[in-house]
Amino acid sequence: MKESLTLKRFGVSMEENLLEKFDLLVKQRGYENRSETVRNLIRDALIQQLWEGNEQMVAGSILLFYNHHQRNLLNEN
Template sequence: MSKNNLIRFGISMNEDLLENFDDLIVKKGYSNRSEAIRDLIRNRLVEKEWKDNEKEVAGTITLVYDHHVRGLSGELNELQHDYHDLFLSTMHVHLDHNNCLEVLVVKGKARETREVAEKLIGHKGVKHGKLTITSTGKDLT
């Protein structure tokens, strides 16, 4: 089957669920149900990629921390150097006198990417952190 062929299929669901889905479609700006369903499927496929430890994935690690915590900036930087091959780009923003925001763009094997994210987010002095997953797009259509 060619990747360009569109296949039509039917879905049965409860009327209330469909109404809620239609409300979501409008709020999110989808042009139709099909595109919304395709996005839901793609999201599940990306989640599946991240469960395969050897799969190449992409994402961002977002950190908020107090830069006055002694040695924290250097330790976070050292961790990034330990995994230097995973980091594509970083952005550092001064939120106020005390707090910094860093957004780190990563690409690499899922296991290593999760590992470095957990180490950075779990580091003493980091107030909040989040790993956001996505795909390299190679296997998505």
């Protein structure tokens, strides 16, 4: 499926307090504007939907770095 690179404009309505929180998210994540943030949130949601639908194979890894000379690693001290 070929993606279209043409941007389309649409409107979104939301409560003022939700918009304030969204604007804070835009700033915290370092996005240039709301549109960029919405695009990335939609992409993330679409990827999450694919993963949940078991339609795609997903792989991951867990890396553990530790000093093998350190004793009592399981102690919380």
